[in-house]
Amino acid sequence: MMKKLLSSFLVLSMIFVLAACSGGDKSVSGLKKDDKPDKGMKVIGDHVKFDPNKLVNDGKPISIELWTWFGKEVFQKQADEYQKIYPNVKIKVVNQPWEDYWKKLPLQLKGKDGPAMFNVHNSYHSNIINFMAPYDIPVDALNQDYIGVQPHVIDNKVYYFDYGINTGMFYYNKDMWKEAGLTDADIPTTWDQFRQVAKKLTKRDADGKLVQAGFNLNGDGYKAMIAGLGYQKGELLFKEDGKTVNFDNPTTVENTQMLLDLYNKDKVGSPDFGDDSTKSFGNGQTAMVYKWGWMQGELKNNYPKIQWGVFRTPTPTNDVPFAYDRYNGESTPGINKNAAKEQQAVAQDFLKFMLAGNDFVKDFSFATGTFPAKKSLANDPDVLANPTNKIIAPNIERYIWPGAFPSAIETVSDKVFQDIFYNKVNIKDAIKSGQEQMEKDMSNSDFTSVESKYKFFSER
Numbered sequence: 001m002m003k004k005l006l007s008s009f010l011v012l013s014m015i016f017v018l019a020a021c022s023g024g025d026k027s028v029s030g031l032k033k034d035d036k037p038d039k040g041m042k043v044i045g046d047h048v049k050f051d052p053n054k055l056v057n058d059g060k061p062i063s064i065e066l067w068t069w070f071g072k073e074v075f076q077k078q079a080d081e082y083q084k085i086y087p088n089v090k091i092k093v094v095n096q097p098w099e100d101y102w103k104k105l106p107l108q109l110k111g112k113d114g115p116a117m118f119n120v121h122n123s124y125h126s127n128i129i130n131f132m133a134p135y136d137i138p139v140d141a142l143n144q145d146y147i148g149v150q151p152h153v154i155d156n157k158v159y160y161f162d163y164g165i166n167t168g169m170f171y172y173n174k175d176m177w178k179e180a181g182l183t184d185a186d187i188p189t190t191w192d193q194f195r196q197v198a199k200k201l202t203k204r205d206a207d208g209k210l211v212q213a214g215f216n217l218n219g220d221g222y223k224a225m226i227a228g229l230g231y232q233k234g235e236l237l238f239k240e241d242g243k244t245v246n247f248d249n250p251t252t253v254e255n256t257q258m259l260l261d262l263y264n265k266d267k268v269g270s271p272d273f274g275d276d277s278t279k280s281f282g283n284g285q286t287a288m289v290y291k292w293g294w295m296q297g298e299l300k301n302n303y304p305k306i307q308w309g310v311f312r313t314p315t316p317t318n319d320v321p322f323a324y325d326r327y328n329g330e331s332t333p334g335i336n337k338n339a340a341k342e343q344q345a346v347a348q349d350f351l352k353f354m355l356a357g358n359d360f361v362k363d364f365s366f367a368t369g370t371f372p373a374k375k376s377l378a379n380d381p382d383v384l385a386n387p388t389n390k391i392i393a394p395n396i397e398r399y400i401w402p403g404a405f406p407s408a409i410e411t412v413s414d415k416v417f418q419d420i421f422y423n424k425v426n427i428k429d430a431i432k433s434g435q436e437q438m439e440k441d442m443s444n445s446d447f448t449s450v451e452s453k454y455k456f457f458s459e460r
Contacts, residue, residue, distance in 0.1 A: 028062060031087065032061070033088055034055055034056070034086055035055075037059075041053060041085070044353070044356040045352075045355075045357070046144070047142075047145045048137055048141045048142060048355050050352045050353045050355075050356035052353075056345075056346060057342055062090070062342055064090075064091055064092070064115070064116035064346050065091075065092045065093075066116070066118065067096060067115040068101075068119035069097065069101040070095075071364055072093050072095040074363045075093045075119075077363065078350075079093055089346060091350060102124055106128060106131070112338055112339070112340065114338060114339065116340075116343040117347045117350070117351070120160045120332065120334045121331060122328070123407070125404050128334065131334075133336065133344060134157035135160075136352075137355070139156060142158055144375075145355075145376070146162075146163075147165075148165065148329060149161045152450075160332050161329070161332055162330060163331070163370075164329060164370030164371060164372055164373060165327045165328075165372075165396070166368070166369065166371075167324075167327040168292050169313060169391055170289070170290055170311050170314075172201075172310070172311070173306060174307040174308060174309050176212065177201070181200070182197065182200060182201075190316065193314065195266055197288075198215040198268035198269075199214060199266055201288065202269075202287075210267075210269070210273050211285075212285060212286070213270070213273050213286040214266075214268035214287050215286070215288045216269045216274070216280050216288070217277055217289070218277045218280070219275060219276040222256075222416075223410045223413035223414045224290060224291070224410075225259070225313075226259075226416075227409060229251075229255040229325075230255065231321070231325065231326060232321040232324065232325075233251050234321075234460045235251035235252075236402075236451050237449070237451065238405075238451060242449040242452070243448055245405075245438045247413075248431050248432050248435035252431055256420065257427055260427070263421070273285075277289045281303075282299065293368070293369035293370055293388055295369075297369055312324060312325075320398065321398070323399060323400040323454070323456070324395050326400055326401065326402055327399040327401055328401065328404075358377060361373070362380070362382070362383065371388075371392045371393065371396060378396065400454045401454070403447065405447055405449070406445050412437045412438045416433075419433070
């Protein structure tokens with residue numbers, strides 16, 4: 001009988017331990033009670049403010065988890081600084097691999113044991129928005145301190161927005177540039193200028209075989225570019241209903257023809273000159289490519305010998321366009337509405353701490369190769385020392401975010417590229433077919449464009 005009781009006790013104990021350890025780490029061991037509301041510290045922030053002179057959770061020990069798939073060291077730095085102010089708080093930063101993260105997170109958010117805070121990627125908006133609590137920060141304050149907040153406002157509330165802005169630009173090989181007799185004065189600002197520069201950067205051997213591409217868009221180049229090029233001419237990516245993609249139009253045809261002409265007429269590249277423009281550039285075979293901010297890290301980590309520079313995407317003329325290109329953002333953390341109220345309160349306060357100061361936005365922007373969305377950092381010397389940021393800075397408000405549109409647009413755009421550049425399908429036919437496939441693939445999507453919230457939308 002005693003053995004049975006002991007066995008039952010052990011089983012119950014194990015169940016209790018497992019239940020206590022499920023979801024987030026709720027341990028508060030080693031934490032001290034805080035009984036000093038006045039920390040003697042200054043209030044941080046311009047419009048989004050953080051006042052450290054208070055008690056958090058009434059000074060009682062409390063622990064929360066923050067999940068992320070990237071930048072653990074940036075979050076940890078902020079957590080450490082916050083915990084110095086509040087010895088009764090423990091913020092455990094948990095890193096999950098990207099694939100695991102998006103499998104586990106939605107499931108965890110359904111219950112009460114999920115992380116109180118979590119890193120957000122806008123491509124998974126529909127998977128997590130229903131589990132998110134709105135920020136306890138006035139929208140007006142966010143708008144005054146950050147650019148690009150308004151497109152994220154839902155019923156006068158913000159659940160996340162962009163701390164950093166990522167967009168496309170042209171990377172060029174400085175050694176090839178110099179060898180071709182080009183200088184900084186030759187940086188192209190229009191597409192006609194770009195064509196001439198690309199020709200000078202192109203090399204062929206005695207038999208006419210291409211050995212150095214002046215420009216290469218093989219791989220991801222077309223699908224990355226085509227979604228943004230229309231904005232230069234005032235053409236939106238979505239129709240008036242905000243739900244139907246606007247791919248099959250004269251502007252897309254015209255822009256695609258321009259890119260095809262670079263290969264077929266100007267002979268500055270070829271669809272057969274390697275199938276990956278990133279590798280071609282990194283291996284010193286291509287002079288110019290169109291890439292987003294991630295390329296900076298790619299070159300640093302995998303092709304450190306390449307001397308490179310960047311310039312903004314050229315435009316049809318030197319007049320200011322409706323928008324230079326589209327952008328996508330790296331998102332601020334979300335707060336789990338199903339977490340305990342006490343944990344949500346700590347998460348909200350920690351969020352204010354990060355957004356009121358500059359370090360979080362600055363450090364994470366550097367880590368992700370993005371331009372910080374905080375207005376107070378626009379002219380920060382460290383920010384402008386980064387070559388990609390320096391290019392984006394002068395026209396930062398002239399980039400448009402269409403919203404976290406479905407991946408079908410880029411997936412189908414890639415097929416359109418294959419059909420036109422490799423299979424010799426007529427441009428108009430390929431684009432018409434692409435429109436039909438995009439509409440089919442997006443038929444069950446709840447996506448709605450936020451293009452109308454663009455600051456210069458009325459200029460169309």
